[in-house]
Amino acid sequence: MSYKKRGVQPISDIANGLMDPMLARRAGISTALLGSWDEIAGAEFADCTRPERIVWPRRGEPGQEDGYRPGQLVIACEGARALFLTHAQDELIDRINSFFGYPAIRQVRIVQKPVSQTHRLRRTMCPLPKAEARRLETMMEGIESDALRAAITRLGNAVLQPGQRSRTK
Structure with missing residues (x-):
């Protein structure tokens, strides 16, 4: 009897695989949208x-003859x-549609209510070792946009954290 050896898979991928169908069915959203919300919404x-x-508009509604119409995003907002x-x-709306890569949202509906801060918890990252920090800096040489530079720095810090396994090895 032989067993297939499974590769190591991040728990977030497993959880997202379980959560995405449920979120899509219940709320029409994905964990990718929830996880990227801070960057989409901005500071x-x-x-x-x-x-x-x-x-999402129901099938058969007026204006639905061509098959697709963008949806309405309901956003909870405080006070x-x-x-x-x-x-x-x-x-x-432009930022959200850029995130999806197509015109997914046509309208935003804002609902005033308290927003739980529990989903705002982020993993605290240690400063990169000097060698890794220099390596990241050299990778970003030539990037003129401050916003792009900041986004790549955040990504690089997350990827190059001590203890993170490289998927390219």
Whole structure:
């Protein structure tokens, strides 16, 4: 009797595989959207908003003849910040659609309610060893955009953390 040797798989991949179908069925969203929400919403709204669900148009509704219509994203927002989010919703829709890579959202509906901070817990990262920090810096030479540089720095810090296994080895 032979057993297939399984490779090591991150627990987050397993959990996302289990959660995504349930989230898609219940709320029409994925763990990828939830996990990237802080970057999509930006610093101004990341701490006071949370995507709740996407309401997709039903089949057979008027205007549905061509097959696809974008959905409506319901966002929970705390208190008076909802007014500011209302004014910034066109930019937020553009960011969300850029995240999906197609026009997935046509409208945002804002619901005022407390936003739980429990999902905001992030893994604290240790400073990179000097050699790894220098390596990351040399990789980013020539990148002029400050926003892109900051995003790559965050990604590089997460990937190059001590104890992280490289998938390319």
